[in-house]
Amino acid sequence: MTAKSEQTRQLVADVALRMFREVGFEKTTMRAIAAGAGVSVGNAYYYFASKDDLVQELYVQVQAEHAAKAHETLEGLKDLGSRLKATLHAGLDVMAPYHRFGADFVATAIRPTSPVNPFAGESTAAREASLAIFRAAVEGASPPAPKKLRADLPELLWLGYMGIALFWVYDTSEDQRRTRKLVDGVVPLITRSLSLARIPGVNKVLDDVLGLSRSIRA
Amino acid sequence: MTAKSEQTRQLVADVALRMFREVGFEKTTMRAIAAGAGVSVGNAYYYFASKDDLVQELYVQVQAEHAAKAHETLEGLKDLGSRLKATLHAGLDVMAPYHRFGADFVATAIRPTSPVNPFAGESTAAREASLAIFRAAVEGASPPAPKKLRADLPELLWLGYMGIALFWVYDTSEDQRRTRKLVDGVVPLITRSLSLARIPGVNKVLDDVLGLSRSIRA
DNA sequence: CTCCCCTTTTGAACATGTTCAAAATTGAGT
DNA sequence: ACTCAATTTTGAACATGTTCAAAAGGGGAG
Numbered sequence: 306m307t308a309k310s311e312q313t314r315q316l317v318a319d320v321a322l323r324m325f326r327e328v329g330f331e332k333t334t335m336r337a338i339a340a341g342a343g344v345s346v347g348n349a350y351y352y353f354a355s356k357d358d359l360v361q362e363l364y365v366q367v368q369a370e371h372a373a374k375a376h377e378t379l380e381g382l383k384d385l386g387s388r389l390k391a392t393l394h395a396g397l398d399v400m401a402p403y404h405r406f407g408a409d410f411v412a413t414a415i416r417p418t419s420p421v422n423p424f425a426g427e428s429t430a431a432r433e434a435s436l437a438i439f440r441a442a443v444e445g446a447s448p449p450a451p452k453k454l455r456a457d458l459p460e461l462l463w464l465g466y467m468g469i470a471l472f473w474v475y476d477t478s479e480d481q482r483r484t485r486k487l488v489d490g491v492v493p494l495i496t497r498s499l500s501l502a503r504i505p506g507v508n509k510v511l512d513d514v515l516g517l518s519r520s521i522r523a
Numbered sequence: 524m525t526a527k528s529e530q531t532r533q534l535v536a537d538v539a540l541r542m543f544r545e546v547g548f549e550k551t552t553m554r555a556i557a558a559g560a561g562v563s564v565g566n567a568y569y570y571f572a573s574k575d576d577l578v579q580e581l582y583v584q585v586q587a588e589h590a591a592k593a594h595e596t597l598e599g600l601k602d603l604g605s606r607l608k609a610t611l612h613a614g615l616d617v618m619a620p621y622h623r624f625g626a627d628f629v630a631t632a633i634r635p636t637s638p639v640n641p642f643a644g645e646s647t648a649a650r651e652a653s654l655a656i657f658r659a660a661v662e663g664a665s666p667p668a669p670k671k672l673r674a675d676l677p678e679l680l681w682l683g684y685m686g687i688a689l690f691w692v693y694d695t696s697e698d699q700r701r702t703r704k705l706v707d708g709v710v711p712l713i714t715r716s717l718s719l720a721r722i723p724g725v726n727k728v729l730d731d732v733l734g735l736s737r738s739i740r741a
Numbered sequence: 742c743t744c745c746c747c748t749t750t751t752g753a754a755c756a757t758g759t760t761c762a763a764a765a766t767t768g769a770g771t
Numbered sequence: 772a773c774t775c776a777a778t779t780t781t782g783a784a785c786a787t788g789t790t791c792a793a794a795a796g797g798g799g800a801g
Contacts, residue, residue, distance in 0.1 A: 517708040
């Protein structure tokens with residue numbers, strides 16, 4: 306009975322995500338989720354192998370929202386700076402309701418065994434989806450990014466985004482204003498640095514950075 | 524009886540750290556630690572408020588070893604590159620026995636509530652101790668680092684070290700060779716980048732980077 | 742309708758981190 | 772040596788993530 310089954314699964318997920326948002330990670334016990342959804346504990350486990358799996362459910366949803374919002378905002382934007390800024394702010398917008406939950410999310414995600422982990426393995430679905438968002442921001446830019454960098458830039462930006470997300474987790478300022486400021490300040494620095502790549506001395510170091518980055522990943 | 528008390532505490536810590544090393548974080552249960560030390564579970568909790576506290580004990584010890592080893596190795600080294608390389612490799616040496624435990628350590632440390640967390644709050648003791656190691660590497664260098672950077676460089680390097688440590692956690696190559704390569708490749712890039720700081724265009728961007736970094740931390 | 746197999750659901754049981762009231766031990770003062 | 776308050780130790784109890792054998796439900800073949 307696919308219909309009823311899918312309904313139960315969705316119900317459990319919805320209750321879990323709402324509780325994550327409203328009362329945080331630790332207070333959201335599997336028993337509470339089950340009770341809230343009107344099912345037994347074992348039934349919740351029939352659909353989600355672990356509490357971490359529910360975190361992944363959240364991750365996937367946040368990711369999808371980020372992609373959608375970024376895609377939408379990027380419509381009218383041409384230059385790389387604006388596109389990047391829009392992409393990063395879109396990410397922060399989507400994460401905002403989960404801020405109190407952020408630290409636990411990071412702690413969960415960072416385990417190599419976590420299905421959410423963006424670093425582990427090579428091409429996690431999670432990482433690919435996130436990367437695609439930055440690839441879109443870079444590829445649609447005009448003027449385009451320096452040819453030499455175009456292949457690696459999305460991955461580097463994505464890595465930077467992970468850093469920004471980490472900063473965001475610890476940002477206790479109201480509505481995480483500091484992270485917003487960080488984004489606004491960092492984006493112009495990135496675009497300006499890119500134009501420095503033409504200076505011969507800088508270019509040489511850049512070559513070596515890219516070389517190292519590629520050799521390490523190999 | 525301070526002596527006996529200290530002895531018990533030390534015993535519990537020793538057993539815990541050995542088990543962390545030998546069987547990993549999850550398999551090292553509080554019951555197993557207590558049994559191994561020949562005390563009751565409650566007694567272990569009398570000395571360590573939580574399992575995380577035992578992780579901190581490990582962190583403090585690793586930190587101290589790193590500081591000692593770095594200090595020792597730095598004796599004969601003059602130029603910043605060598606000093607940095609020695610400092611980073613010393614860190615990897617000290618962490619090596621705990622590699623299998625690394626991911627759990629990171630997951631524990633990254634929680635804002637963790638006593639080990641290097642980012643949370645302002646001047647965690649842990650962070651200060653770690654920073655001091657890099658300050659020593661920078662301050663003793665000749666030729667000295669660019670004046671403009673001297674104040675911020677240790678903190679930036681420390682941040683880079685956190686990144687390297689994260690890379691190390693996920694490094695599945697034998698004896699974490701890739702991380703060693705990363706260190707060896709990244710250090711020359713850093714020193715060469717520092718010398719680029721004299722180029723006017725680069726210098727201007729650098730000023731802005733430092734300005735942003737300071738305004739965000741304020 | 743009945744039987745049978747597959748999916749779904751249940752709830753008790755287990756492992757582990759943590760708490761706590763009570764017991765045991767200790768050391769100083771007499 | 773005795774007393775007593777503080778320190779140390781104990782082990783049972785609790786909360787929570789997770790497992791699992793058994794029960795319930797559902798739908799197609801006969």
